[in-house]
Amino acid sequence: MTRSLLLSFSAILAAGTAANAQTITINSFGGAYEEAHRKCIIEPFEQATGASVQIVTAYSADGFAQLRAQREAPQFDVIHFSGGQEIIAAQEGLLVPIDPASLSNAGDLVAAARPNLEGGEGPAYSIVAMGLLYNSDVIETTPTNWSDLTNPEWHENLVLTDISNTYGMQGFLMLNQVAGGDLSNIQPGLDLVGQMLDGGAIVVSTSPEIMQEFAQNDAWIAPYSSDYAFVLQDAGLPIGFVQGAEGTPGVYITANLVAGRDNEELSLQLIDRSISPEAQVCFAEEMSYAPTNVRAELTGEVAENTPFGEEALSGLIRFDPQTVEAERSNWVDAWNRTIAR
Amino acid sequence: MTDRRENLILVAPGLLLLAVAFFWPIGQMLMLAFEGPDGPTLDHFRRFLGDEFYLTVLWRTVRLSLLITLICLLIGFPLAYIMARVGPRARLWLIIMLILPLMTSVVVRTFGWMVVLSRSGLIPSTLRDMGLVGRSYAIMHSELAIVIGMVQVLLPFMALSILGVLLRLDIRLEEAARTMGCSFLSSMRSVVLPLSAPGILAGSLLVFTLSASSFVTPNLLGGPRVQVLAASIYRQVTQTLDWNFAAAQAVILFAGVALVLIPYIMLMRRPAHG
Secondary structure, three states: OHHHHHHHHHHHHHHHHHHHHOEEEEEEOOHHHHHHHHHHHHHHHHHHHOOEEEEEEOOHHHHHHHHHHOOOOOOOOEEEEOOOHHHHHHHOOOEOOOOHHHOOOHHHEOHHHOOOHHHOOOOEEEEEEEEEEEEOOOOOOOOOOHHHHHOHHHHHHEEEEOOOOHHHHHHHHHHHHHOOOEOOEOHHHHHHHHHHHHOOOEEEOOHHHHHHHHHHOOOOEEEEEHHHHHHHHHOOOOEEEEOOOOOOEEEEEEEEEEOOOOOHHHHHHHHHHHOOHHHHHHHHHHHOOEOOEOOOOOOHHHHHHOOOHHHHHHOOEOOOHHHHHHHHHHHHHHHHHHHOO | OOHHHHHHHHHHHHHHHHHHHHHHHHHHHHHHHHOOOOOOOOHHHHHHHOOHHHHHHHHHHHHHHHHHHHHHHHHHHHHHHHHHHOOHHHHHHHHHHHHHHHHOOHHHHHHHHHHHHOOOOHHHHHHHHOOOOOOOOOOOOOHHHHHHHHHHHHHHHHHHHHHHHHHOOOHHHHHHHHHOOOOHHHHHHHHHHHHOHHHHHHHHHHHHHHHHHOOHHHHHHHOOOOOOHHHHHHHHHHHHOOHHHHHHHHHHHHHHHHHHHHHHHHHHHOOOOO
């Protein structure tokens, strides 16, 4: 009796550990992004490998904070960043260097998407353009410049995003640049934001809230990204997206391999799938993300609206991620003081 | 085995669990508040207490908590009295209605408030149609929204605390006061209120501590512009990764709540008078 009990217990344990070896944990960004992520990468991955993927919803800044906190015992296998945190994470030893030979699709990536695989910075699998979202029913003349946002008539219906969100940070840094500041001096940006808030603008912190503001609460214009513009247009709203003439910040969404976990093989397969042509075309069709794999072939409307290829991508502005990370805590402090009521 | 030893042994597992799972980790975290690059320091506290911005956050947290406690008391006491005086079936239904908001997830509940209180929501659009407010009026993302949301969820704590005490109150005491010539309000003031003081105190304490440390509801209803202390701690931990400062803020919050506890403990030590 005891022997059979022992045997059944050890069988259960063995099955348990075998099952564990087939699960990887990743983060995703919630909302429409996570749905596209599931459809284009995660579900095909699960079907192809039989593994299961656990998704934790965490924005890049939060995910990075968690990774640092979990240094001794990381809980993520693959971590996705949109704000350049992979550069700092690689320097701190939180990410594992990737041998390009282990990713079958690495050779087809544009150079900007794989600046430092051997140093641990994972490849970028989506590139997003920042610009102006506007309600084309209300604003008849298409805005062309970031500085159009300084028009006081629009401030009452302007939506700003908190800088805890990568898109909010990028939008703010662009506003700062337009107002005359740079990465060493964000006071002009803060002053401009203060003016906007006095004029009646509101601040939200997540992408679904932006969508809600445009859908229900009479928002006219917001500095945000091309992917959510696409989602809103898809939902039937009269939203236009335009890249400002002063420049377009590019957001590089990367998939990175976390150090200290024992699922490297499986995780690398997930990263490889993220940069495969099929996944990239799927992402472009779902939310208009620009592919980084030159073999991804876009057709029709999607091809027209999505920046693609070395040339288009090289024109994107990239605010130095090292400086952004180093200054983040000072900036968050200053931002909180500016927006506090 | 003596009684006392037996009690200690029975309580030991619970105490051990509490010590390992609660006191030790919290203690370690609180120690972070005194940590500095060159050894123990009070710099983080100085930074908090010397900065007008953070003092505003602290004052807002305390002010809102006191306001919420007061409103819960003003609504909760009459509600509890009615619940105590009606029949058992009606009381059951009233209790169910009272705790129904607690049964839904806090996030779902808060999103419900967002629908009612945002710019195009029910209340602001009604006010706008009546011509009382401007075009872009919204209750959402303001201190008023936080108070409304928190009162909804903390009212059951106050009402049920007072209800428990009122149910044990002998109704003949009230009747005696009335037959002696007291008006209804006088009998409330001189008989019911003093006797229900323990319930009022317990309820107030619960509501105050819960609202001072509350995070999700003020964060969602107040938005990024209206910060309370718990939201500030969250930002320090997740965004700026300044854990020492966040721990200092946690200590200050804890101290503030403990300060409220002290008068309560002193009041409860007084021998109960019938």
